[in-house]
Amino acid sequence: EAQVTQNPRYLITVTGKKLTVTCSQNMNHEYMSWYRQDPGLGLRQIYYSMNVEVTDKGDVPEGYKVSRKEKRNFPLILESPSPNQTSLYFCASSPGLASYDTQYFGPGTRLSVL
Amino acid sequence: KQEVTQIPAALSVPEGENLVLNCSFTDSAIYNLQWFRQDPGKGLTSLLLIQSSQREQTSGRLNASLDKSSGRSTLYIAASQPGDSATYLCAVRGNTPLVFGKGTRLSVIA
Numbered sequence: 001e002a003q004v005t006q007n008p009r010y011l012i013t014v015t016g017k018k019l020t021v022t023c024s025q026n027m028n029h030e031y032m033s034w035y036r037q038d039p040g041l042g043l044r045q046i047y048y049s050m051n052v053e054v055t056d057k058g059d060v061p062e063g064y065k066v067s068r069k070e071k072r073n074f075p076l077i078l079e080s081p082s083p084n085q086t087s088l089y090f091c092a093s094s095p096g097l098a099s100y101d102t103q104y105f106g107p108g109t110r111l112s113v114l
Numbered sequence: 115k116q117e118v119t120q121i122p123a124a125l126s127v128p129e130g131e132n133l134v135l136n137c138s139f140t141d142s143a144i145y146n147l148q149w150f151r152q153d154p155g156k157g158l159t160s161l162l163l164i165q166s167s168q169r170e171q172t173s174g175r176l177n178a179s180l181d182k183s184s185g186r187s188t189l190y191i192a193a194s195q196p197g198d199s200a201t202y203l204c205a206v207r208g209n210t211p212l213v214f215g216k217g218t219r220l221s222v223i224a
Contacts, residue, residue, distance in 0.1 A: 097211075
């Protein structure tokens with residue numbers, strides 16, 4: 001089944017403890033991205049990647065890191081999480097950025113930073 | 115900077131009604147516009163994608179239109195059902211990646 005998977009789905013952590021949220025897609029998509037969703041603010045892009053070893057900042061990159069060493073994986077790294085990073089996180093992928101390319105979203109990771 | 119607005123923020127209708135959700139955007143230089151559905155606690159499911167050169171797309175009871183020059187899109191849902199209850203998100207893609215509206219929360223009452 002074609003899908004985007006994220007792990008973990010739920011995570012409670014404490015301020016300053018490094019964490020990684022994994023994202024994997026099995027559709028051989030070139031483009032991958034991370035979003036956070038907050039009440040009243042909607043979905044905002046954190047980082048995106050056009051292909052392996054090519055990443056760029058989205059609208060809200062502060063406090064996050066990403067890497068794209070393999071085409072299928074795009075982990076989101078929080079080196080020193082803070083309470084303002086408590087949010088619902090989504091990974092997405094698409095074949096590319098052509099006008100006909102649909103974005104496929106993962107199920108989400110709900111993160112709480114205490 | 116692209117801004118996407120969805121009106122209304124919430125909508126409650128009785129089962130069987132036809133309804134229209136609205137989306138407006140400020141920069142008409144877009145590649146496409148997508149409508150997504152989001153169920154509580156779940157991810158986003160793509161419903162329809164309209165390329166900038168297209169005027170509308172249809173899938174089952176859903177029809178989405180795009181008027182790029184006026185910066186507007188509508189999602190028409192025919193014969194609504196309780197299973198249509200969800201949040202509907204509009205997103206546009208231009209030179210920057212997807213910019214989302216804040217969504218319309220739809221409740222269809224049986």
